Amino acid sequence: MTIGRRLKDILAGKVMLATTLFSSGLVGIIALGLYLRARPLFAKQPISKLLLGETWLPSQGLFGMKPFIIGTVWVTVVAVIVAVPLCLLTSIFLAEYAPRKVRAVAKPLIDLLAGIPSVVYGVWGLLVVVPFVADRLGPFAVAHFKHIPYLSTEYSAGYSVLAGGLVLAIMIFPVIISVSDEVLRAVPEDFREAALGLGATKYETIRRVVVRKALPGLLAAVVLGVSRALGETMAVLMVAGNVPVAPKSVFDACYPLPALIANNYGEVMSIPLYDSALLGVALVLLIFVLVFNLAARAVFLRVLKGYHV
Amino acid sequence: MKKMTAGLVAVVVTAGLTTVPSVAAEQRGSISLSGAWAIYPLAVKWAEAFKKIHPKVNIDISAGGAGKGMADALSGAVDIGMVSREIDKTENRRGAFPIFIAKDGVFATVSDKNPAIRRILSRGVTRQAFEHAYVSGRATTWKQLAGGPAAPVHLYTRSDACGAASAFAAFLDKYKQENLKGIGVYGDPGLLEAVRRDPLGIGYNNLGFVFTGNNVVRGIEIVPIDANRNGRVDPNERIDSRDKAYQEIASGRYPGARRGFFVTKGKPNGLTREFIEFTLSEAGTRVLEDVGGYVPLSKSERSQQLGKVR
Numbered sequence: 001m002t003i004g005r006r007l008k009d010i011l012a013g014k015v016m017l018a019t020t021l022f023s024s025g026l027v028g029i030i031a032l033g034l035y036l037r038a039r040p041l042f043a044k045q046p047i048s049k050l051l052l053g054e055t056w057l058p059s060q061g062l063f064g065m066k067p068f069i070i071g072t073v074w075v076t077v078v079a080v081i082v083a084v085p086l087c088l089l090t091s092i093f094l095a096e097y098a099p100r101k102v103r104a105v106a107k108p109l110i111d112l113l114a115g116i117p118s119v120v121y122g123v124w125g126l127l128v129v130v131p132f133v134a135d136r137l138g139p140f141a142v143a144h145f146k147h148i149p150y151l152s153t154e155y156s157a158g159y160s161v162l163a164g165g166l167v168l169a170i171m172i173f174p175v176i177i178s179v180s181d182e183v184l185r186a187v188p189e190d191f192r193e194a195a196l197g198l199g200a201t202k203y204e205t206i207r208r209v210v211v212r213k214a215l216p217g218l219l220a221a222v223v224l225g226v227s228r229a230l231g232e233t234m235a236v237l238m239v240a241g242n243v244p245v246a247p248k249s250v251f252d253a254c255y256p257l258p259a260l261i262a263n264n265y266g267e268v269m270s271i272p273l274y275d276s277a278l279l280g281v282a283l284v285l286l287i288f289v290l291v292f293n294l295a296a297r298a299v300f301l302r303v304l305k306g307y308h309v
Numbered sequence: 310m311k312k313m314t315a316g317l318v319a320v321v322v323t324a325g326l327t328t329v330p331s332v333a334a335e336q337r338g339s340i341s342l343s344g345a346w347a348i349y350p351l352a353v354k355w356a357e358a359f360k361k362i363h364p365k366v367n368i369d370i371s372a373g374g375a376g377k378g379m380a381d382a383l384s385g386a387v388d389i390g391m392v393s394r395e396i397d398k399t400e401n402r403r404g405a406f407p408i409f410i411a412k413d414g415v416f417a418t419v420s421d422k423n424p425a426i427r428r429i430l431s432r433g434v435t436r437q438a439f440e441h442a443y444v445s446g447r448a449t450t451w452k453q454l455a456g457g458p459a460a461p462v463h464l465y466t467r468s469d470a471c472g473a474a475s476a477f478a479a480f481l482d483k484y485k486q487e488n489l490k491g492i493g494v495y496g497d498p499g500l501l502e503a504v505r506r507d508p509l510g511i512g513y514n515n516l517g518f519v520f521t522g523n524n525v526v527r528g529i530e531i532v533p534i535d536a537n538r539n540g541r542v543d544p545n546e547r548i549d550s551r552d553k554a555y556q557e558i559a560s561g562r563y564p565g566a567r568r569g570f571f572v573t574k575g576k577p578n579g580l581t582r583e584f585i586e587f588t589l590s591e592a593g594t595r596v597l598e599d600v601g602g603y604v605p606l607s608k609s610e611r612s613q614q615l616g617k618v619r
Contacts, residue, residue, distance in 0.1 A: 056487070057487050057488070058487060059485050059487060122495075126499060126502075131506065134506070134507075155461070155463070157463055157465075157492050157503070157507060157510070158506075159492045159493075159494065159503070237468065237495055238495045238499070241492040241493060241494075242468035242492070242493025242494075242495075243490075243491070243492055243493060253492050253493070255493070259468070262469075263468050263469045263470060263493070263495075264469075264470050267374065267375070267376030267470030267486075271399075272399075
């Protein structure tokens with residue numbers, strides 16, 4: 001081997017190691033950057049007071065993030081409740097039932113949803129979802145859900161957890177559907193043939209064999225969707241109502257963490273600690289997503305163990 | 310496109326030699342502005358007119374909110390920050406040099422289907438009543454606000470940090486945007502739409518958004534502010550056309566009026582000063598009147614600002 005080739009060989013490995021280290025270290029770098037900028041606030045106020053504080057009044061030095069954290073949880077949970085059943089059924093249909101032609105049309109259409117800019121979802125939410133919640137779902141809930149917790153309301157302006165959750169659900173459709181579809185299709189054909197050979201119907205085969213085998217992957221799909229939902233900003237901001245009070249019903253307005261940052265980042269100059277507080281909020285959001293991902297991964301590994309075939 | 314290329318060439322050519330502009334020679338160089346959405350359209354027109362006089366000057370304008378304009382001006386990222394609210398003390402201390410350039414106003418708006426609309430238009434709403442609704446939360450019904458039926462008031466406010474909300478909060482008595490209760494809607498048009506759709510809603514909008522032509526946007530009424538608290542709407546308190554709004558803001562009587570500023574870091578000089586002087590000139594004032602949505606400064610106000618810059 002000539003020296004030139006050998007050098008190239010060594011170098012290639014090292015360069016790729018460097019890029020890998022860089023990209024895997026990015027989360028750490030971002031978190032560190034946010035922490036450094038947020039530190040002045042953490043130094044002045046205890047973290048428990050920030051995380052559990054109920055009031056956000058920057059000009060009075062009050063930076064309670066609790067309503068925003070709860071708001072984020074609410075919209076994300078609503079989005080998942082709406083999206084998961086729909087997505088799983090769709091992906092099972094696409095992977096198991098759909099004729100080739102239907103699949104060829106439906107799949108790109110669903111993937112297209114992922115390419116729509118989030119501000120377009122926001123405007124659409126404003127024009128369609130908000131009036132729908134205000135004029136149809138809201139009055140229905142007033143009439144029928146009087147005593148049901150989380151669903152009862154006296155009035156809804158439409159700008160609500162529900163509107164945010166519905167828009168978010170649609171935004172995470174393509175993520176969950178395409179990953180689940182891949183996972184289901186990756187289940188080896190032998191499994192299906194064996195089950196069918198034993199006399200199972202197609203539905204039984206899917207339910208007892210295919211879905212069981214694909215479960216960890218399906219969970220991963222949902223986790224990916226939730227991660228996307230946690231951080232989504234613009235679309236939710238435009239329809240969620242942005243009231244810094246923890247909601248009591250899906251018809252109440254809420255104020256998720258990303259919206260707080262986006263709404264106020266332009267106006268941080270004149271108030272002391274305000275920029276620290278907003279970067280602190282960003283850090284909390286980042287940790288939130290990280291913890292969620294790690295927890296999901298842990299669950300994921302246990303499921304994998306249980307289904308070792 | 311041609312214009313842009315010419316501008317680019319001008320920037321490239323002059324990039325190295327802008328520091329000492331000679332008075333006699335043709336002006337060259339570039340000015341950058343960023344800040345309030347409310348001032349952006351006006352600044353663009355001013356820039357166009359200025360470029361007609363000084364074709365080799367390049368002016369770069371971006372919008373991103375009053376706060377961004379202030380931050381950019383103070384950090385030196387731009388020459389001029391556009392700020393559509395009053396200047397904070399801390400900002401003054403950091404070297405903000407505000408030049409008052411235009412007048413604007415925020416108007417409280419309701420749907421014309423509001424059940425109390427006749428009461429609202431005949432009695433008006435006092436500053437105190439607004440404060441009770443938006444800040445303390447003591448007034449929750451239209452009965453308390455305007456003496457109409459006891460239907461609840463649905464408050465709407467802006468979610469994004471903006472000059473309109475700051476001005477409205479300041480009008481309610483030295484409050485800040487964060488003190489305003491209500492459902493937060495993004496952007497001026499969003500807020501107007503929310504109020505138009507909700508018969509029990511109330512919100513507030515910039516001068517530039519409440520009128521189409523000379524009339525108030527269809528479906529919307531401007532809530533008269535009962536400034537003298539005599540329990541009825543006097544002729545000057547009822548604002549039902551753009552002309553009337555201009556007149557009331559220009560006279561200084563309208564309580565929801567607000568001021569727009571150009572902010573520089575320290576006293577402006579060179580090209581930046583020349584541009585600012587142009588905006589305060591007769592020609593600049595004509596441009597402002599053509600754009601619409603803004604009320605010009607009076608002659609004495611203009612000369613006062615010019616004196617401050619010189």
